[in-house]
Amino acid sequence: MSTQVNTEALAAHTTSRVGGPAQAWVVADTEKQIVEAIREADQADTPVLVLGGGSNILAADAGFPGTVVRLATTGxxxxxxxxxxxxxxxxxxxxxxxxxxxxxxxxxxxxxxxxxxxxxxxxxxxxxxxxxxxxxxxxxxxxxxxxxxxxxxxxxxxxxxxxxxxxxxxxxxxxxxxxxxxxxxxxxxxxxxxxxxxxxxxxxxxxxxxxxxxxxxxxxxxxxxxxxxxxxxxxxxxxxxxKGMVLNADDHDTWSTGSFFTNPIVPAALRAQLPDTAPAFGAGEDPESGEALVKLSAAWLIEHAGFPRGFGTDLVEGRASLSTKHTLALTNRGQACTEDLITVARAVRDGVQSAWGIELTPEPVLLGCSL
Ligand SMILES: Cc1cc2nc3c(=O)[nH]c(=O)nc-3n(C[C@H](O)[C@H](O)[C@H](O)COP(=O)(O)OP(=O)(O)OC[C@H]3O[C@@H](n4cnc5c(N)ncnc54)[C@H](O)[C@@H]3O)c2cc1C
Known part of the structure; x- marks a missing residue:
């Protein structure tokens, strides 16, 4: 049988250590348990969240209004x-x-x-x-x-x-x-x-x-x-x-989802509007227009839009900020809630948009919250 626990805070199971409680919580140790738990939730029309290591989600402070199925199969x-x-x-x-x-x-x-x-x-x-x-x-x-x-x-x-x-x-x-x-x-x-x-x-x-x-x-x-x-x-x-990209409980720079924004892929023509020092790598062609595409460095765009490492502490009384090791990770300094991380992320996204006209896209899955 899978283990059914009454309530669990997502903050205890995510690498950013934020996120409110799950309505129901199941730990599935076998493939059969995973399949049964999800089929059961789907048939009852109950929202279900499949959770691995919680390293690529940002879940709302209100928690998850459904069943979390924590995957625990190994082999x-x-x-x-x-x-x-x-x-x-x-x-x-x-x-x-x-x-x-x-x-x-x-x-x-x-x-x-x-x-x-x-x-x-x-x-x-x-x-x-x-x-x-x-x-x-x-x-x-x-x-x-x-x-x-x-x-x-x-x-x-x-x-x-x-x-x-x-x-x-x-x-x-x-x-x-x-x-x-x-x-x-x-x-x-x-x-x-x-x-x-x-x-x-x-x-x-x-x-x-x-x-x-x-x-x-x-x-x-x-x-x-x-x-x-x-x-x-x-x-x-x-x-x-x-770069704070290996989990370490003693290092708040690793209390994150890794890179918070993906590197934007944009038409090569847009690259010409950026300074020559902006890194850009060939990224193929737009399948519809045939236009050449380049991948830009989100970290470079953030830093050069005026957001240094450690940015954001003053927005949320020190509870969250960009990592002090690099600008792409959004970190919990110990007491942050999801809304704190979102406040810092919004400021960065908006600043990059107004500096370069490029909209950054979050890499983690946002659950019940948005920028
Ligand atoms: C410090 C740090 C460094 C990182 N570095 C990198 C990096 O270098 N490169 C990189 O690509 N990513 C990186 N990440 C992001 C993250 O680790 C990866 O995306 C990872 O694969 C997420 O795995 P997870 O089990 O934690 O997924 P979770 O966060 O538990 O889940 C993420 C999403 O995937 C879904 N999901 C989880 N398991 C399954 C499944 N079995 N079937 C279907 N859906 C599923 C969930 O429902 C959720 O929507 C980093 C994260 C951190 C915190």
């Missing part, structure tokens, strides 16, 4: 794939509730290449396809084979391939079904609830190519050259810790 299994050409590959299947960084550490120990640059990202494996998590030149889309998921529209368990998930930058077909979560508690959980995730990883003899300039510099290699999997993991964790 990793492997299957050797026949080597066609090149290196042998292994299919790694991970249960949705497995702590993500434990998955990465396990693959590094096994000499399996593909996830090492995603070390230190909080949360559970099942959430990684939701926004195609990425860091240091890697994202889930590069290695994910398929997912098994409960399709809430039909009540059936289905398999969705990498192509069917329509991955983009911090985006997938799953994330798009969360579009109304800010205003409608029935949209707090995506249409597809991920039950397990399958990755195809290379058995590489414990080395991996380094695809990110800052990481390559830290490792003392050229971008594209190889380094040991363990060295990549260690350096990623070190770089992330320096």
């Amino acid at each position: 990793i299994s492997t299957e050797e794939l026949t080597a066609d050409s090149g290196q042998p590959r292994v299919r790694v299947t991970v249960a949705a509730g497995h702590v993500w960084d434990d998955v990465v550490a396990w693959t590094v120990d096994q000499g399996l290449t593909g996830l090492e640059a995603l070390s230190g990202i909080p949360g559970c494996a099942g959430a990684t396809p939701v926004q195609n998590v990425g860091a240091y030149g890697a994202d889930i889309a590069q290695t994910l084979h398929q997912i098994r998921a409960l399709d809430r529209a039909t009540g059936e368990v289905v398999e969705l391939s990498n192509a069917e998930l329509e991955f983009g930058y911090r985006d997938s077909i799953i994330k798009r079904t969360l579009a109304d979560a800010a205003t409608d508690p029935r949209a707090a959980t995506p249409r597809w609830v991920v039950l397990s995730v399958e990755f195809d990883l290379r058995r590489s003899g414990s080395e991996a190519p380094v695809r990110y300039a800052q990481l390559a510099r830290a490792l003392g290699v050229e971008e594209g050259e190889h380094a040991s999997l363990q060295a990549v993991r260690d350096h990623v964790l070190q770089l992330r810790a320096g």
Whole structure:
């Protein structure tokens, strides 16, 4: 049986440590329990929130008017794939509730290449396809084979391939079904609830190519050259810790949802209106107009619109601010509520809009609240 607890504050289960109480709370230790709990809530038309590590949600102070299903399934299994050409590959299947960084550490120990640059990202494996998590030149889309998921529209368990998930930058077909979560508690959980995730990883003899300039510099290699999997993991964790991007209960800079805003993707023509020093990277073409697109740095836009590290304390009596380590994380300084974080986020979003004419989009899922 799943564990049913009467009330729980979301603040105790989110990395920003904010969010009010859930009406009902279920801990699901098996896939069957997850499926049953969600089907039951859906049939009763009760709003349901599937929760992993709570590292990518900002939930209202009023709490969640429905059932929270906390995913607690664990397990990793492997299957050797026949080597066609090149290196042998292994299919790694991970249960949705497995702590993500434990998955990465396990693959590094096994000499399996593909996830090492995603070390230190909080949360559970099942959430990684939701926004195609990425860091240091890697994202889930590069290695994910398929997912098994409960399709809430039909009540059936289905398999969705990498192509069917329509991955983009911090985006997938799953994330798009969360579009109304800010205003409608029935949209707090995506249409597809991920039950397990399958990755195809290379058995590489414990080395991996380094695809990110800052990481390559830290490792003392050229971008594209190889380094040991363990060295990549260690350096990623070190770089992330320096930015407050590894959870640490003693460091308020990590009481956040990581990056609060996504890097805007805009028409290349708009780039020309920014100073030459503004970083911009090619981001393909607009599928409709064919216009060239660039990805801008949200951190740069924020800093150069006049919002330094630590900004915002005076707006909310010191309870919340931008991180003191970088400008992209919105942090709880110890006593913040959700509304405090929203106050700071609004000031930053509005300031960037008036400085550059660019609207920043929040990366976490906002539940029952909005900017
Ligand atoms: C310090 C810090 C650093 C971070 N760094 C990064 C980074 O480098 N790159 C990056 O991409 N992200 C980063 N994040 C964001 C976050 O860790 C990831 O998005 C992570 O995958 C969220 O996992 P979670 O289990 O905590 O999801 P939750 O916050 O619990 O859930 C987020 C959303 O996904 C839904 N969801 C959760 N599990 C499932 C499931 N199994 N099936 C369907 N829907 C589900 C929830 O309903 C919710 O809407 C960071 C966050 C923090 C706090």
